[in-house]
Amino acid sequence: MIFTEKQTSESRILNSHSILFAFFLLIILSPVEGFGQTVTISGKVTNAQTEEPLIGATVLVKGSRQGTITDFDGTYKISISSKDQVELLFSYIGMKTKAIAVGNQTVVNASLEQDEEMLEEVIVVGYGNEKTKESIVGSVSKVEAEDLRMEITTQSADQLLEGVVAGVQVQKESGDIGAPVSIKIRGQGSLSAVTNSDIVASSEPLYILDGVPMYDIYEPSSANQFGDSKISVLSMINPDDIESITVLKDATAAAIYGSNASNGVVLITTKKGRKGKMKVDFSQTVSISNAINQVEMLSTDQYVELFIDTYTNSGYTEARAYEELYRLGYNPDKYVDTNWRDILLQQAVSTQTNLSLSGGVENINYRISTTYGDYETITQGNLAQRFTTRMSLNIKPSEKSFVDFNMGFSYQNKEVVPYSAYPFFPFLSPYNEDGSFNNSAPFDRQLNPVAGLHQNSQWNKNYLTNGSLKVGYNIIDGLTVSNMLGMDVYHKQSYTFASKENGKGYSRGGYITDYRENNVKWINVSQLSYDKKFADKHIISSSIGFQIENRELSGLRAQESNLATEKVTIPGLGPNENTSVSGTQHSEGSISTFGRLDYTYDSRYNFAVSVRQDASSMFGGDYSADIFTSFGASWVISNEAFMANSPFSLLKLRGSYGKTGNSRIGSYASQGLYSYNSSGYNGSIGLTPSTSPNPDLGWENRYKSNLAVDMGFKKFNVTVEYYHDYIRDAISSMAAIPEAGFSSVSVNTADMINQGVELTLGANHIEIADGFHWNSNFNIATNKNEITKLANSKDYFTESTYYANGLFVGKDVSSFLGSVYHGVNPQTGAPQWILADGSISEDGKTANDIENRQVIGKSNPDAYGGWMNTFFYKNFQLGVKLTYEIGGELILPYEYVYDNSDGKQINVRNQSVNQLDRWQEPGDITNVPKPTLSTYNSKYSTRFMYDRTHIKLHSISLGYNFPSKICSKIGMSALKLTGEVVNLGYWYKEKSEEGRNGLKEYRYAFPEARSFTFGLKASF
Template sequence: MRKLYLITQAVFLTLFVTLSAIAQEKTITGTVTAFEDGNPIPGVNVVVKGTTTGTATDLNGKYSISVAEGVTLVFSSVGYTNEEVVVAGQTSIDVKMVLNVSSLSEVVVVGYGTQERRDVTGAISSVKSTALKNNPVNSFDAALQGRTAGVQVQQSTGIPGSAIRVRVRGTASIGGSADPLYVVDGVPLNTDQTSDPNAPTSAVNTNPLSSINPNDIESIEVLKDAAAAAIYGSRGANGVVLITTKRGKSGKTAFDLSYMTGVSSATHKLKMLSGSEWMQLYNEARVNDGLAPLGPNQDFTINGVTMTPNTIANTNWIDEVLQTGSYQDVNLSAKGGSEKTKFFANGSYNRNEGMLKGNTFERLSGRLNVDNQASERVSIEGGVGITYTRSKMPKTSYNGGIGAAQSGALNIWPVYNADGSYFGTQLANPATWFNPIAQLEDKYTTHNYRTLGNMKASYKILPELVLSSQGSIDLLTQIEDNYYSPVNRYYNNRPLGASSERRLTNVNLYWSSMLSYNKTFNEVHNISAVVAYDVQNFSNRVAGYYPQGFAGFANSAFTTGSANNLVAEWAATADKANSPTVGYSYLNRYGFISYVSRVNYKYNDRYLLGLSFRSDGSSNFGPDHRFGYFPAASAGWIMTEEDFIKNIPAISFLKLRASYGATGNANIGNSQWFGSYSAGVGYGGSSGLYQTRLANDALTWEKNRQFDAGIDYGFLNNRISGTIGFYNKTSTALLLSYPVQTSSGFSSSVVNSDVVVKNTGIEFDIKSENLVGDFKWTTELNISSNRNRVTDVAGIAPDGFGASEGDTRVIKNQPIGISYLAKFAGVDPQTGLEMIYKVDANGNPTDEKIVATADAVQANRTALGRPFPKFTGGFTNRFAYKNFELEVLFAFSYGNQIYDDGAKVQIGGKLYEWNQRAELLDRWQQPGDITDVPKVTLNPLGGNGYSDNTSRFLYDASYMRLRNIKLSYNVPAAALKKAKVTSCQIFVAAQNWLTFTKYRGWDPEVVRYNSSSAGANIAFGAPYLPTPQAKTLTVGFNLGF
């Protein structure tokens, strides 16, 4: 009986303890999201520490688990750093997981395939979609700034939708394009500029990459060295940017809705003289020139405008042309599917009304990507992106927009006449200056319709052998409408207005077939190989018309500046007999054919070897020189697999790598190798033919050879990781317009010159997880330094390279685009005259000072300054605490100088006909004055202010800029349950909000835009009346459901 009693008591005690434990358990729910972008992470393991009890998150990142109070939950997922949370009274625990940036299993796109990052032996930088999300940029290339070592991103202007200058490891060409190759989902893009030669003068070219919606992009890889880029052969000389768009995932369809809106204004505004200040200095200049000052009612005439000092205005033209811009972006995406078929769909609308009046950029885009596993052996993937963009571009430079506002539009003139009409347009010849507000009546609008479509089919012959073929089309239709309003009726001698229209159709067809092999032998030997055959064909068809002027209108629509139904209205109302029209059309075609091969070998998971070879043929060259051959070799050693390092706890990963290879450049335009003729020359009363270009069927590729070495490292369980790299790149056989014997009838012809350019540099980047837990802090820092030098000019004089804007040149042992100026020696304290240093017989400045005259400046020029920075980089910090996140990105550049080509006429050089900067108030006025601004005169440098090409206007362009700062709040998952919303993030962000610089011009980042390759490569460091970048403030939300 007693035994039965004890057993019963034991049973009840056990039951009591069990029930008590069960009573102490509770259900914990929550959502696991990525720290970087706030997106939910499916498949995260949620386990009670020290046990096997656990669960996993669903497709929306949600989980539910019953646990006891006081246990520790461990959250783990491949590619992310583990998170641990103690259960202490909570019923809902939301977790943010930090991406393990050095995850050895991370897969990167390498061109014609993928590789695990640990096995990559080339120099590749990656940018994830998080860098693009909620970033108010019109094209993805703008978002690369400050995020990748060795990639320099510069704005050509602050106008939305305008071209952007991207250089990967320096400039390697002079006469050819130095832009990288862009590849979207394996398809090389055509990014040629397609501006209308009949467009309003100095209208800004649009950015061809703005037709790609940044919200469609999953990742961007930049191939920088020859081992990585040589797989693209002749197209990879300037680096390769691989863009991978987002794909679908199996499971319930998930939707994401994002919206962003904001305002923008100029990052900086130059201070100009007021009307009364200008009048004061004008009179002072007259006195300095021996003339009497003007009386209050005395007439004086400038640029065809006659006024008296008592009737001058006080117009701030810069304020007149600027406005508060606005920004809107809405994006809706969906992804999901089954195990066999997955899809991603996205639609987006973007509108950016710039800070410069007359400028608007709009984009409407849609994309659909579908992946299908048709059978065990066959898979099919395809995608199509359709985009429409409309860019309304204002004129720039001295004849419109902010350029005219700071040049020929004097602040003593009003915007309007007393009757409300535009001031100055009634003059007999107002073309000597331009009313910037009246110029807004002229319209330059570009419509782009772009379709990017691709389809790829793969057949698994064997588990290790796959055959695939991919076909694609890149179709661009561009319509450019240019309209000259009668308001500016004397502009270009068209008193009743004029218009032009241009239609361009670019068709880029691409086909690639590839056989890939990947197998591991005896668990230590891994071989992966690729052979491929590519064909790419481009066609470019252009047709347009250019009326010489309107006449005989039946209504007054044109007097309002309206460009609506322009062509139809003109056709119906114009007197065609008195309004001759010039039509034109042309067709260009060129193509590439390529044979590609690559072999990668890995032994014992530690020794790496890569070999690649590509043969490219291009119709841009003659029949005997069309093919170029581009080999590359690389090797790597994963030292942390060695016993003598493997057991060092602090070292998580260490790899040495090196490569050498060749790439090429054929970006000179098609048909340069054969001669051309034109008709129309009259001789003896008859028309005839004349030669317009010399033939040269010996033209061939520019050649680039590059050596690269680097270290990839990770410490403390990869909480600290990064790369250190060195490279040396030599470019030869550069394609240039070379001087030829005048007996040929030509001054120059395109040849493969003996000019040699070298780019040498180092790159460093580091990523760290500084703090983990409730308060998270991660840091990314990248710094790169590139030295560009022309080691041989093949006897060509500095003025013989086809571009000399801003007095930038190509000179031996100097970087491309070095400033060619007289060295400024200050202002003579006794006379107030500008002084320069005289040069010796070798062109080097001496200590002798002479007065700066136009002839003296021309005769004493020398290489000065540094167009390329000593180093550039970016510094990103991300912080997270509970549901709050903060991201801060600084971009910086140090050590370069910019020649401000507009300053020489805005600081005294053209006082008698140009607006002037307030710096002129610090001028020399009397003997003994110490200043760097000479006395004012109406005849600087003997009446030629444009010749004041001295280092007086060579400014330090170093800067540090707060590129992006974003504060966001993630609404707790528990608060979203009833609304059936999986995630909600609210944010406020600012771009370009702070700039630290000593630069005295508009914007240290803005470079000079030039539509020619030679001009873009040489004259970039001499901006002329530029538009500064915008600073923006945006708010928005991201919603997942």
């Protein structure tokens, strides 16, 4: 029989469609006021200075909720019940609101004047301090919600920046729901771990949500305490709640955050309410996803052929080779060809519903939102539910005081069936003839994944609460005192149950693991700010502040094996000898003082200085405190008198230099720790040293230099930046002498450099034809990393063949070691290797000896970026987004290497279809050696290394805004339908051969998905 199985999602599709149908039905049946006598008013809204049409200007009937927006040539239509005493309010960002009485007119045009107070875009650069784009000195990139939400499919906030900001690299670890997404700003700022036990500082930026620093899963104290999976806390923020994301890259922008700003800062600002009647926003999306770029394995016939070939090449007779095949479960009388990949994968359906209420009454602005998402992945049994809610209150009790309150809660329940790259034998069926699960050999040692879906259980529950309360008072004109109290609380529970009925729990009589982790952080910031303009030419903006921060992290893990029953699967029911409990606890704190001074003269010359001192419990002795400073200046040349007739709307030169730090190395990396265990004297509980102390361990410091030019024209803008970051005293684990009693110690071990150039090109409202406009943003960033110094002047690597990473002076921090493959000897079929001395050898073990391993590549790309395009035509909007990488290599994980084992693993696992190209007779020209049981396959070699250079067609989206006339008839202010495709395809420099696996198949262990999303958004 040919065995394949796929789980359908028809019921989920029907449920999703029923939600949309019910919503449309509600709209149709809703009573609509004013249908008796209606008059249609039309007109055009323009810029009074340029006479250009204003796209997306708001037109409201004064005193009602009825309104519309202008289309792509600035025109509008709105239906009103009567023209008597009716006024229309016209508004646009950066323009003064204008009221016009309708009277007997049917055509009402509006020409809006610029509002000088709102003309400049305001950007938050640190601790709530705001700057205009013209006066900014540092490297700051702000992305508004409209650009962030170019793709409606994005479920996680940490994926919003992919390809959007120059110098920001987004790397997905997996396509799984909630899986961490690593973000690097201007290269990797900390060392790579050489072994799994190494302690290195986090290379992630500092994430701040509405003023509160967020939990960093990459910090050693935060993540993976007991080998449990990491969940990105940013995946628990609803992207629809985000107003903007601001990236601080250089020292002048980031140094005010001091101790953890070394790798840049990402400021996430959520949406707030605005004065006016309550606005209701509702949206619904449905996504359908399918796997792409799937790894192809051998069919039963192909596997049998390769198996017999391997054994006969190894000296077995054909009869004896078949005997070995029968032992694995192959039965020629009962032909089975199981496609395990098709069994494990599915068509996934995900839905998300958003609802928000916002508005303002008197001195209070408010916004409340809630979201529920039901998500599937393309692997069966792997799904999640997420609920988020967020509230914002902005209160002005008096003209001189304010109160800002933000609070959000998120819950995520994730059912996990880890996708196994382990390829099972194709001749085995997941079921026995009686329909029961096949748990016989070899499934008594390996997990039958179909049995695991039904007999085992694994899930994660995650809770996130993040909020702040800020109060302020204006003492005198320009002088404001404020205090913010914030909290970030994260709780995680990971649970695993493995039944004794299948291979996962068989050898342990079934087992349960229950792990719980709590992270509680609070922060208090007291600040005094002074902002004043003197004599129309001098502007001073300054602040001083005091910050105290504390964090408590604890974890508890209970395990039980040889379960007394599998009907109640909680730990603690069996005998005590089958139960073990382990725990961990961390505590850390810091005290900081900071100050900044910004000065602007005549809108031409800008200067910025900041100073911050941090004292952290991470470090001991004389190294607990450090000072971080920055200074910068800019010259707005376009505001000079001699530039009055120039084509530039903005021409600015700017430069900065400063020092930032990184303390995210784990709570007790500098201290000697002890562990409780039963290996003490005479079997009693005792304390034994577990971590080597280093009182001289100090901060990682990053000295940042930045030079830039900003050029703006009527519809175009260009920014070019050069950066040079010197990372000093980077932290890693180093081998300790045996007499120390420890295998390693954390030290300030290395210096390295990141440098590169960033280019951003923007075009806004380019008119291609009448009513047809185009917005475009292209960015590219280069990065060159080099380790310039290592402790003891020695490279750091391990002789173990299980690790490819290493740290080498003069090389990139992401470099890896491996053997240099020379191909297959066409006469013998043996693999050949180039040794360190340049000679060629057929001895794979010799080639993999440490003295012959060489630096063969690096994972960091040479350049990367993105290109976003939005096209507008009447009520339609088309978005196209591309991302790309140039340079950098991918070396296969060892699981995929074993799939290409050249016979070595043939009796353990299925093999890649690439093995069909094996050498079979003298004269064959191939890259795949003659398969034998004794072939030595180097795990890390140039044979399994690929150039990652690629261009990705990230997404295409099409939206349609319903005309205002239709919206007003059904009681809405706006209605939009959207369709989108994500992950359309790749162009790889290194292509896969037809019918074979290559980079696009091997790039991700968890298969990629292509998603089709349909969305509806309505405003009332």
